[in-house]
Structure formats: structure tokens, C-alpha cells
Amino acid sequence: xxxxxxxxxxxxxxxxxxxxxxxxxxxxxxxxxxxxxxxxxxxxxxxxxxxxxxxxxxxxxxxxxxxxxxxxxxxxxxxxxxxxxxxxxxxxxxxxxxxxxxxxxxxxxxxxxxxxxxxxxxxxxxxxxxxxxxxxxxxxxxxxxxxxxxxxxxxxxxxxxxxxxxxxxxxxxxxxxxxxxxxxxxxxxxxxxxxxxxxx
Amino acid sequence: xxxxxxxxxxxxxxxxxxxxxxxxxxxxxxxxxxxxxxxxxxxxxxxxxxxxxxxxxxxxxxxxxxxxxxxxxxxxxxxxxxxxxxxxxxxxxxxxxxxxxxxxxxxxxxxxxxxxxxxxxxxxxxxxxxxxxxxxxxxxxxxxxxxxxxxxxxxxxxxxxxxxxxxxxxxxxxxxxxxxxxxxxxxxxxxxxxxxxxxx
DNA sequence: CGGTATAAGTAAACGCTGTTGACTTGTCAA
DNA sequence: TTGACAAGTCAACAGCGTTTACTTATACCG
Numbered sequence: 001x002x003x004x005x006x007x008x009x010x011x012x013x014x015x016x017x018x019x020x021x022x023x024x025x026x027x028x029x030x031x032x033x034x035x036x037x038x039x040x041x042x043x044x045x046x047x048x049x050x051x052x053x054x055x056x057x058x059x060x061x062x063x064x065x066x067x068x069x070x071x072x073x074x075x076x077x078x079x080x081x082x083x084x085x086x087x088x089x090x091x092x093x094x095x096x097x098x099x100x101x102x103x104x105x106x107x108x109x110x111x112x113x114x115x116x117x118x119x120x121x122x123x124x125x126x127x128x129x130x131x132x133x134x135x136x137x138x139x140x141x142x143x144x145x146x147x148x149x150x151x152x153x154x155x156x157x158x159x160x161x162x163x164x165x166x167x168x169x170x171x172x173x174x175x176x177x178x179x180x181x182x183x184x185x186x187x188x189x190x191x192x193x194x195x196x197x198x199x200x
Numbered sequence: 201x202x203x204x205x206x207x208x209x210x211x212x213x214x215x216x217x218x219x220x221x222x223x224x225x226x227x228x229x230x231x232x233x234x235x236x237x238x239x240x241x242x243x244x245x246x247x248x249x250x251x252x253x254x255x256x257x258x259x260x261x262x263x264x265x266x267x268x269x270x271x272x273x274x275x276x277x278x279x280x281x282x283x284x285x286x287x288x289x290x291x292x293x294x295x296x297x298x299x300x301x302x303x304x305x306x307x308x309x310x311x312x313x314x315x316x317x318x319x320x321x322x323x324x325x326x327x328x329x330x331x332x333x334x335x336x337x338x339x340x341x342x343x344x345x346x347x348x349x350x351x352x353x354x355x356x357x358x359x360x361x362x363x364x365x366x367x368x369x370x371x372x373x374x375x376x377x378x379x380x381x382x383x384x385x386x387x388x389x390x391x392x393x394x395x396x397x398x399x400x
Numbered sequence: 401c402g403g404t405a406t407a408a409g410t411a412a413a414c415g416c417t418g419t420t421g422a423c424t425t426g427t428c429a430a
Numbered sequence: 431t432t433g434a435c436a437a438g439t440c441a442a443c444a445g446c447g448t449t450t451a452c453t454t455a456t457a458c459c460g
Contacts, residue, residue: 015407015455020408020409041446041447043447052408052411053410053447053448054450057447057449151382153358153362155355155386158361159354159358162353185389186351190386214427215425215426215427217436220438241418242418253418253439254421254439254440255439256419257419258438262419263419264418
């Protein structure tokens with residue numbers, strides 16, 4: 001049932017560290033992506049890769065390390081934060097709709113499937129800080145930059161979480177372009193320097 | 201070490217279904233709240249309650265059922281959604297800051313500690329739909345009510361998730377009142393009927 | 401070419417988890 | 431007093447992630 005196309009061990013296969021590492025990584029990415037982190041056991045990954053279970057720990061330290069490597073493969077927000085400030089909310093909104101909601105990347109899929117598994121959270125912790133909130137705050141500048149970046153990040157992560165929980169139902173009522181415009185507008189408010197008189 | 205104040209079995213204790221149920225429930229709430237769902241094992245809950253492990257499954261079906269009952273104990277948004285529309289964003293923002301960020305309720309604490317554990321997510325799924333997005337959408341009315349409610353829910357859940365990941369750092373830069381005002385403003389935009397020309 | 405060091409791969413176990421079924425024992429009604 | 435039934439117990443299950451000691455293939459070197 002498992003080890004579908006990855007091919008089983010067929011013990012004649014020559015010993016090759018890198019190839020074996022890659023087999024494990026590929027299987028992990030595929031399974032994490034389609035089923036989530038917590039739902040896929042080490043033994044299943046190994047079986048899918050046609051490889052002994054112990055090799056996961058040999059090459060990646062632990063299942064957690066395997067997750068970290070899968071996640072590290074993709075860039076956080078490639079070219080999104082770096083652009084001009086005015087278009088930033090729009091670009092973030094597009095990213096959410098196109099990647100997170102569409103379920104493109106292993107990262108977002110894993111997040112959606114096992115949204116806050118302890119291991120996953122701890123791996124993302126550093127990532128959120130270093131690859132999202134940090135750069136975003138730096139790009140923003142001004143007072144409370146980190147707080148404003150955190151608010152935007154909250155929305156981004158929350159949308160993914162709700163999408164996972166709700167099954168893309170409500171959020172898909174809009175067509176993509178409308179949703180992007182809405183999100184961009186909300187993110188703009190998240191990133192604003194001063195709430196001003198505000199509502200309420 | 202465990203079963204601190206809950207008292208151990210001391211086998212002479214009379215048999216009492218309701219009392220035993222309560223012991224288990226109390227221990228679970230306490231441990232889930234302080235350490236998170238995934239981090240606390242059934243055996244530890246049982247030991248803390250001074251009760252046999254099998255009783256958890258006898259009374260709650262499974263560990264998951266115990267979680268569901270702990271969570272069900274608290275009202276979702278008591279009296280928040282029902283009030284007047286104009287003050288809704290402000291009330292939601294206050295709730296987030298006072299309850300979720302301050303880490304008051306078992307629900308929010310469990311969410312923060314093991315933010316998206318599969319069991320926890322599935323338990324919250326129904327809850328999010330029935331106790332948050334549903335009523336919120338109904339209170340809002342108008343077109344895309346569910347989508348607008350989902351956006352607000354995304355922010356609420358996302359703030360909790362980021363708080364868990366960031367350890368309350370960035371979001372605590374503001375004092376509570378400023379944070380509430382900011383959140384209220386953002387939520388207002390989430391709930392708006394029409395994005396209008398919007399940003400970008 | 402033969403022998404050997406070294407790394408690749410294996411097998412079996414460890415302690416843990418949630419869960420189950422068969423068992424004993426206390427309690428209460430007839 | 432006795433029977434029935436529920437409350438509580440115990441030991442085992444299968445699965446998990448991980449570790450240890452082991453075998454075996456490969457590649458280098460004399």
C-alpha cells in the first residue's frame with residue numbers, strides 16, 4: 001500500500017548516503033503534505049521510502065529534524081516583503097490566497113493538517129520570528145514595528161488555521177480577487193503606524 | 201509528584217460515580233491548562249486524580265472525550281456576540297486581550313500549549329463553526345456574512361497562535377488598552393460589508 | 401589482487417502512549 | 431441474606447519515537 005512509487009528496498013540497491021537521504025526526504029514531504037505531520041509515523045515514512053526506520057534518526061536526528069528539513073526547503077515569503085511599502089498588503093494577501101489557501105506548499109499544508117502539533121509549532125517558532133515577523137518589522141520601521149508585524153502574522157496564520165478547520169468553506173465564498181482585496185485592506189490596517197481614533 | 205491535592209485513591213474511599221468523574225475532570229482541566237493537551241498523558245491524569253487509568257475511558261470514552269468535556273465547560277463568547285453591532289469589534293477585541301492573551305480559560309490555554317493538536321483541532325472544529333462563526337455570521341447578516349465572520353475568526357485564532365509561538369513578546373509591546381483599540385479597528389474592517397475601493 | 405577500515409544498513413529491543421476486555425469487589429435492593 | 435449490577439482494577443494490546451548492538455557492502459591501500 002505504501003512505498004508506492006518510491007520503490008522498495010530490493011536489497012541489491014547500492015549503498016548511497018545521499019540517495020537514501022533524498023528518498024526519506026521525498027517520502028516525508030509527500031506524506032506530510034498530504035496527511036500532516038502528526039498523522040504520519042516514522043515507520044510509515046521509512047516504509048514508503050523503502051528504507052529502514054532507524055535511518056531516519058541516523059540522517060535527521062529525529063522525526064522532528066525531518067520535518068525541519070522539509071520545511072526549510074521552501075523560502076518563507078520569496079520577494080514579498082522586499083518590495084515597496086505601498087504594495088505590501090496586497091502582496092501578502094495574494095500570497096495567502098494563492099499559496100496558503102490554495103494549499104500549495106508543504107509548509108502550509110502541514111500547517112493546515114496538524115496545525116499546531118508541538119513539534120511543528122516549535123519548528124515554526126524560529127521561522128515565524130526570523131523569516132516573517134522579523135523582516136516584516138524591519139521593512140515597516142517606525143514605532144511598534146514588531147507588534148504591527150505580529151498582528152499581520154496573526155491574520156496570515158489564522159486564515160490558514162481557519163481554512164483547515166472550516167475546510168475552505170466560508171472563505172471561498174468570495175472569488176479570489178475579492179478575497180485578496182479584502183485581506184489586503186485588513187492587512188493594511190494591521191500594519192498601520194497609529195490606530196488613530198479608530199472604531200468603537 | 202503528581203496527584204498533588206487531588207488525593208490518592210486510599211482504597212477505602214466509597215464508590216461514587218459522579219465524584220470520580222469530577223476528580224478526573226478536575227485533574228484534566230488543571231493539567232491541560234498548565235501543560236497542554238498533548239503533553240499530558242492519560243496515565244498522568246489518572247494518577248493525579250488518584251484513579252485507575254481505565255476509568256478515563258469508561259467515563260469519557262477516550263482522552264479526546266475528556267478534552268471535549270473540559271472545553272465544553274466554558275461558554276464560547278459569553279454575551280459578546282449578542283450585543284449591539286457597533287460595539288461588536290470592541291467587545292471581541294477585549295475578549296481576545298483579556299481572555300485569550302491573558303491566558304485565562306482552559307480552552308485558550310490548551311490552544312496555546314498544544315495549539316493545533318489533531319484531537320484539539322477536531323474538537324474545536326465543531327465549536328468554531330457552531331459557537332463562533334455561525335452566531336457571528338447570523339449577528340452580522342448581509343451578504344458574505346460567513347466569509348466576514350471567518351475573517352474575524354481567523355484573526356482571533358491567529359492572535360492566539362502567534363502569542364503561543366512568540367511567547368506574548370511583540371503583542372505585549374502595546375499596553376492592553378491600545379492593543380484592544382487596534383484589534384477592534386482591525387476586526388471592524390474584517391466585518392465590514394463591502395471592502396469598497398480598499399487599499400492597493 | 402587481497403585485506404581491512406569505515407560507513408550504510410539492519411534487527412530487536414526500550415519505554416512510552418491510548419485503549420480494551422476480563423476480572424474482582426463494593427453497594428444496594430429484594 | 432443473597433443476588434444483581436455497577437464501580438473499580440489489572441494486565442495486556444498494538445502502535446509510537448528512539449536507541450543499541452549488530453551485520454554487511456563498499457572503497458581505499460599496501
